[in-house]
Amino acid sequence: MKMSFELNNLVRENIKVLKPYSSARSEFSGVANIFLDANENSFGSPLTKWYNRYPDPLQWELKKKIGSVKKIDAENMLLGNGSDECIDLLIRTFCNPQRDNIIICPPTYGMYEVYAHINDVPVKEVPLTTAYQLNLEALEEAVDANTKLIFFCSPNNPTGNSLDREAIEMVLNNFDGLVVVDEAYINYSRQRSFVADLKEYPNLVVMQTFSKAWGLAALRLGMIFASTEIVDVLNKIKPPYNINQATQELALKALDHLEDVNAMIKETVKEREILVKDLTAVSFVQKIYPSDANFVLVKMDNATAVYTYLKEQGIIVRNRSNVLLCEDSLRITVGTPEQNEQLVEALKNYQRK
Numbered sequence: 001m002k003m004s005f006e007l008n009n010l011v012r013e014n015i016k017v018l019k020p021y022s023s024a025r026s027e028f029s030g031v032a033n034i035f036l037d038a039n040e041n042s043f044g045s046p047l048t049k050w051y052n053r054y055p056d057p058l059q060w061e062l063k064k065k066i067g068s069v070k071k072i073d074a075e076n077m078l079l080g081n082g083s084d085e086c087i088d089l090l091i092r093t094f095c096n097p098q099r100d101n102i103i104i105c106p107p108t109y110g111m112y113e114v115y116a117h118i119n120d121v122p123v124k125e126v127p128l129t130t131a132y133q134l135n136l137e138a139l140e141e142a143v144d145a146n147t148k149l150i151f152f153c154s155p156n157n158p159t160g161n162s163l164d165r166e167a168i169e170m171v172l173n174n175f176d177g178l179v180v181v182d183e184a185y186i187n188y189s190r191q192r193s194f195v196a197d198l199k200e201y202p203n204l205v206v207m208q209t210f211s212k213a214w215g216l217a218a219l220r221l222g223m224i225f226a227s228t229e230i231v232d233v234l235n236k237i238k239p240p241y242n243i244n245q246a247t248q249e250l251a252l253k254a255l256d257h258l259e260d261v262n263a264m265i266k267e268t269v270k271e272r273e274i275l276v277k278d279l280t281a282v283s284f285v286q287k288i289y290p291s292d293a294n295f296v297l298v299k300m301d302n303a304t305a306v307y308t309y310l311k312e313q314g315i316i317v318r319n320r321s322n323v324l325l326c327e328d329s330l331r332i333t334v335g336t337p338e339q340n341e342q343l344v345e346a347l348k349n350y351q352r353k
């Protein structure tokens, strides 16, 4: 296939002609004393006085600060109410229901498929190899004229490994739809982020999140990094005030504590290595897959029985036994040192039973 990328050919016709909602906050930007344009409550809430105004629809202050950390312009960024919203926006912008399709590479994150199904968009599955890497031949075979998006997750959930960079680049160079690289776990990996490659690949979309390394899953803040052309069209269809004021304020604060976040990432990686070592000593553990993330996938004898036992001990892990290529495997999130110790202790007690 010869690369002939043209964003205009990918955007759905109804989105191309859409006249976006123009909110009060986006029609007037400037300095004024009295705002009577948005039907807000000028008295303010009795609970807290300053949440009575609608937030910045395009979150410029926050994006600029994220941009200075990630070395990318605010114009190349779209923020979503979690990566969830980012995935949904991508599918709704580019995929005509029933006609266009997306490609995913299982075992992988479940939300790509769920949002495709919600939007009535067919999903083509191209499983990873047994080494949990991309099957390039099968990918090439699966792509058809209606394939708009290919989702890669690297480091991948639930397997934990990073996908080979060269394989992703191969697809970027040969596929004329969009390649979405979900980097939710990139901070735990030694791999270089694809954010630095956005200028090189007009068809690249990178996703990251505040839910993992930043420790702010409850805020629901996901990020898309892409060309300004892609960001502009996504901005047309996003809900006007999709990132609430409290989230914008707290994320700005978190960005002032970069060193603490980096220390926490280092500690998580250190704990991951300790956990891997401790799990190696558990007799019924068969295999611990190498992880570039804040979790490990562990294959063991009778994983479902172990899962049930752990649950009875008040320890909840993720049973992935029913997932393709993850037979008899549990996905275990790296916890605090105390939590990890309790987990290993419980597993050793199970061994003695």
Ligand SMILES: *Cc1c(COP(=O)(O)O)cnc(C)c1O
Residues within 6 Å of the ligand: 081, 082, 083, 084, 085, 109, 153, 157, 182, 184, 208, 209, 210, 211, 212, 217, 220, 221, 222
């Ligand atoms: C956890 C996770 C996310 C984060 O989703 P949010 O909606 O931002 O919390 C995204 N992608 C993958 C693969 C994940 O595992």
